[in-house]
Each structure stands twice: as structure tokens, then as C-alpha cells.
Amino acid sequence: MSTVTADVHSGDHADHAHAGGFLRTYVFSLDHKIIGLQFLFSSLIWFFVGGLLALGIRWQLAYPWAPMPILGNMLAGAEGGQIAPENYTMLVTMHATVMIFFVIIPVLAGAFGNFLIPLMIGAEDMAVPVLNMLSYWFMWPAFIVMGASFFVEGGAAQGGWTSYPPLSVILEAAPGSLNGQTLWLIALTMVGISSMMGSVNYMTTIIQMRAPGMTMFRLPMTIWGMFITAILQAFALPVLTAAGFMQLLDRVAGTGFFLADGATANNALMASGGGQPLLWQHLFWFYSHPAVYIMILPAMGMVSDILSTFARKPLFGYKPMVYSIGGIAGLGFIVWGHHMFVSGMNPMLGMTFMVATMMIALPSAIKTFNWLGTLWGGKIQYTTPMLFAISFVSMFIIGGLSGIFMAATPVDIFIHDTYYIVAHFHYVLFAGTAMAVFGAIYYWFPKMFGRMMNDAWGKVHFALTFVLLNCVFFPMHILGWTGFPRRLADPYHYETFRNLLPLNQFISWCAFIMVGVQVIFVINFFWSMFFGPKAGRNPWHSNGLEWQAPSPPGHGNFDFQPQIYRGPYEYGSPEVEEDYYPQTQPPPAE
Amino acid sequence: MKRFWSLLFLLVPIGGVATFLVAPYFNIVLPRDVSVHGRVIDNLFMFILYLTGAVFIVTELVLFYFMWKYDAKSNSKPVKYSHGSHSLEIVWTILPAVTLLFIAIYQMDAWATAKMNPPNIKPHAEVTGRQFNWDFRYPGGDDELYTEDDIVRTDGKLYLPVDEDILLKITSADVLHSFFLPNLRLKQDVVPGMTQSMWFKAKKTGGYDIVCAELCGWGHYKMKGRVFFLPREEYDQKILEMAAEQNTMRVDLPDEDE
């Protein structure tokens, strides 16, 4: 909690900002806002890469073994652009890896966490700026190693993003397991180190650096989402890191943690053994189930803030919302086994995980009802960020409900590893989180760059993406209904799935167009950065503390000492004339 | 504009319901169920589909209605300055909690039948997944696996009697695979070093797909098999035939690489 007076504070930092030169200011910056933007830009670039990888998958499912025009040579590397079967497994592996570890996690925690936490709680920066800078620069070894893995002998990893041994451990089991998997593990460790440095910093900052008057229950939901996410990261990540090291040792030192006795593949007999392939799955999902929440809680927080702002109405059920994310965080650690119902795990254990999983649906339901409650009786302004936020609610209903099928163990026997699952997690992660991130970019862009994005083009971008994503992902439910398995390069030589080709072609064409439509966003983003209308401090008439700082905020963030009087959701309060009541505005004198 | 945006969101429940209603006309449905226990799983699937479908339609319609009604331009009333409602929170906590708990308990039987209570019989065959083939070993005349007269087949065709309890031992020779029988609503990952069981009873004769449902390498997509359910006499005949074939082919025990 800073006690410096306003003028000393801002004067002091104005010097810093210009003293360092280009390299200190924009590259190796200690400023949380610059670091946040660095995360944002690198995530958006990887988002593009991950999208291209998805196009390869969709091409193969629509036109199996036909040479892929334009992208084929780049993605598949084989003659004439035909996607070889081993390259198809590489595409699914790397699409998921890139989207999860290089896009969603860094864009939520890295970009928005960094940019928003100090601004929303009234701090001048993160608690440990150097750690913050390192958390970004540890991503680069990961980027380089993962990028390089495409070019080593055998190509990038092919064991799925879940990297189940023995496929991922025995070098001869798949071309991608030759070298690519080793690089995959090294890159993931780097991402882990980066996330860990970030989360320690976030927790400390949120606990220690809040402005006077900013009590925990006056924090915006975004901050609650980031806070709980940081806790989840800190407790779950060490397990993944340790498991990754064990797999690395299995591969390079012959330890055999995850190999049964006499393990063999492709005529190569492994000397090591005595381990258990299922052990990896337990360790992996002990991290990766909480990671699902790491990938959605911050998005839920940002959506809550946007909904309340543009409904011009207080957030419905603030405390139940906070308690539900707390509940999700707690339960999130005892449901990992729902990924393993048919893995060979003790079926008795399956029942336990099933009950816990059913219960974790409850906090999500509570949150959804509260979002609807927020809209009820408001005065909704249909701005671009609001449309994305509402679409998050609408899409999360689908992604949440389809999860119940998987939690029901007997049904999961049938739909496990089918397109039903693919539909489910794309509704959560793409239709949910990615749409929330788009909304958040449109919403906080004025704070980031001091200029507004074009609202009309934003709406065009929204409407097209919204319609197309549903055309892409909703039919995947009925694909899964037939048992259509995921990760199959050519499913059509099974009698059961032969009639699904036309539907897959429809999905693929919608996906191609959807990726193309994102050009509208890219142009709008860069054009507005330089030529958008000036935003001013508070273009949306929001209550949040970040909107009281200059746009963009200078080094040190606030040009006054923030004093907080109330929570961030006092829209339409009878105490004031205007329909908003900023957190820093003193109550009217009696 | 409120018309446009709220109607756009109304497309979600309409399109969602329409997709599931139209799919059967294109034969996109649960594959034909030929097992005795499969109906329980299908009923559970449909039960959850109707239940979540109802919740889906109601919540999406509420969202549409709010978007329509509370548009800033047409709603002249002041906003409801409300921070929430205790009684509502309690209602929408308890209702889903009870429903979810009900589903959890309701399905336990089906799970136990499929995965926890194997019939007390000798295995009809051993299934081994290997990159990229399903191998089958039948016990032969003495009904015991791993003896001299075992029949080992690597042609990806599994023959079993219809209308009888079937017990299979399943395992893997190399990496993970998953033994998936869509028409019997059964799936079980096979793990090297672990021998597991799978049991069921088929009620229709004919040939059905065996699908590998766990990524196992570049040839995962072609790791295909067929299971044939035969009337008892035909089945016995087939076993004799395969035994005779094996004797002329002089296949070495215990197993052979292709």
C-alpha cells in the first residue's frame, strides 16, 4: 500500500519512463502494462499458428488424403501437400499444445492478469517487477524450443497434448517421439516456470498492494478470477513439472517410471520397466483438470465486469459468485479422475470421481444464473464487448451442460474420446474463453492504447464469428453421438462413420471461413492502435478503478493517490445523479 | 438493433434443438445397439439429453427475453438497483444440487454392471492391441487360455456366440489403445502390463466395427477390427475351422509377429 503523495509519485515515475531508452521501455521492461502487452502480442501470434494447425486437421477430415492447397506443404511437409498420417497426429498434438500453453493460459494470466491487476487494485506495479519481466522472458525459450521441434528428425511431438506413455516415452513408438517429445517436455517446463513466477507475483500483489479502502470484497470479479487462478497454478503446477521431469528421465535416462516390465514398441525392447503408464495420467490430470479452470476463471471474471458495466446495473450476487469460484478451486483438485473413467483405473474410484464431478457443475450453474440475474431489469447497451460477454454466457451454458454427459460414467464409456468431448471443450475454451478474450480486448483496448476500436467493425467481427463458431462446433455433438472418435486421420473406412463425411465437410468450410473472418479483427486492432478516436479516461462510464487512470496509464499508473469508497458494481445507484458511481468518488457530503 | 442482437442469440436454442431433431434423418444417431446392457446406457444418455436440453432451452430463452426487454433504448424504466437475492440464490443452488446428485446416484447401477461385476465364466478370447492391429487368441478345445491348442488370429476378426454371456481378457502389447465397440456401448483402454476384463451379451447376429479409440501412433486411424456374433452352432463350427487352419499353417506359440 503506497503512501506517497500524488505529485511526488507521478513526477518520480515520469522520469523513469523515458530514462531507459527503447530497450528498457519496450523490450526488457519492468512495467506490468508493457509486459502484459508483450504477452498479448505473443499470444495473438501463436493463436494464428494454432488456427493454421486446426485448418490442417479440418482439411484432412473433409478431404482425406487429398493434397491440401496453399498450406499443405507448410503444415505437412510431405510431397504435394498431402497430409501424412503421422503428420495428422502431429497436427492434433500441436494444435492443442499451442492453444492451451501458448495462447489461452498466457493471454488470460499473462496479458490480462499483468495489465489489469495493478490497475484494478490501485497499485503502481506488481510486487516484484523483475520476476514479472522474467515470467515473460521464460516464455521465449519455450517458444523457440517448441517451434524448433517442428524441424528436428521425426518432427514435433505426436503423442497428443496429453502425452500418454508409452507412446510418448518409447522413442520408436512414433516419429514424433524420437526427438520432438523431448523438446515438447523442455518447452512445457519453461512455460511452467513462467506461470509459477507469474502466479507467485499475482498472489503477493493482490494480497499486499491494494490501495487504501480496497478490501477483498470490493475487488472486481476479474481480480478474484486471477487470484484463484494464481492459487490453482501454484498448487497444481509443481505436479506437472515433476511428472514432466519423470517422463524426460524415462526418455533420456531409461528410468521407466511410466513403463511396465518388458515394454516394447515397433520391435524396440526397453531395458527399463517396473513402472505404470497410468501413473502419468494421474499426475498429468492432477494439473490439467485444475488447468481447465485456470483457462476459464479469469474469463468468467472479465465477463462479469463487462456484463455489469453495459447492463448499467450492479452485478447480481457478488458474494455467491466469489464463493462459487472458491468452490470450483477446492473441488477442482478432486475430480481429475473423470478423464480416466475408461483408462483402466479402479472402477470404484471412478464412482468417487463421478460424484465429485457432478458437484463441481454446481458452482458453474450458480454463476450462470447470476449472470442472467445481472441482465434482468438493466439497460443493456449493445457494444462490441457486451456482445462478446453475452455470447460467453450463452455458449458457456452449452459447454457446461454437455459436461454432465461426461460426468455420467456409463455414458462416458461411450462418448469418451469421441467428438462429443471435442465439442464440449471447444464450447468451453473457444466459444467461452476465446470469445471472452475478444470481448476483453475490445473493452480494455482504450485503456491499453488510449484509443477506441471501431465498434461497427467489431460488431461485424462478432456476428460472423458467433454464427460460424456454432456451425463449426455444435454439429460436433451429433458426430460424437454416433461415436465418431477424435484424432483419427481417416475415420471413413469404418462402416459406422462412413455417412459422416458431408457433415465434416460442412464443418470444415465453416472453420475455414471463420479463420478468414479474423482478418477483420486484426485490421481493426492495428488500425485503431494508431488511428482510432482518442478514448479519454473512462469511455464506457465504468466504475472500475482502472478507468480513473489516464489512458494509457503512465509509469506508476495513477496520477493521484487512489482512495476506494465502494465496490466496482455501483451502477444506477440512487446516491448519485449519473448512472455510475466510480470506486474513487467520495460519497456526497451530508 | 436490439431486435437483431436478441434474435441472433435466439438462433442458439433454435439451431441447437434443430440439429438434434434433423440428425436422425441423415442417419446421424447412436449406432444400432446390439447388446443387452446397451439400452440402459442409451436411456441414460437420452434422459440427460432431455434434462440438459430443457435447461438449455429455458436458460437461452430467458437470455433472449432479457436482451429483448431490457435494451437501453427501449427500456424507459430506471434500472433495478439490486445486488442479488438470497432466496433466489438458495433456490438455484438447491435445485441443481438435487438434480445432479440424483443423476449421480441413478447411474451407479449401470456403471457397476458394465465395469464392476464380471460374470463368473471362463474367457472366450484374449484381445491384444498392438500397433496397429487387434490380435485375438481363443482357448481352443480345452477352454483354457495359454495352452497348446490355443488359436491365435491376427486378421482383426473376432468371432463370438450371440445371446450368451461373453468374457474377454484385454491387454496391450506395446502402447495404449482403446478397445471400442460402438454397437455394444463399450470402451476400455488397454494398457501394457495390465490384463483387464470386458463382458457383455450380444442380442443380434452380424458383423460390427471394432474401433481403436486411444491415440496409438501414426497408424491409429487404420487400427480397425470386426466382431462377428454367430449362433452357437455356427460359432462352434467357426472355432473348429480356425483350429484346423492353424494346424496346417503351423503357427508358433505363444505369439507371432506379423
Ligand SMILES: [Cu+2]
Ligand atoms: Cu477435468
Ligand SMILES: [Cu+2]
Ligand atoms: Cu489407436
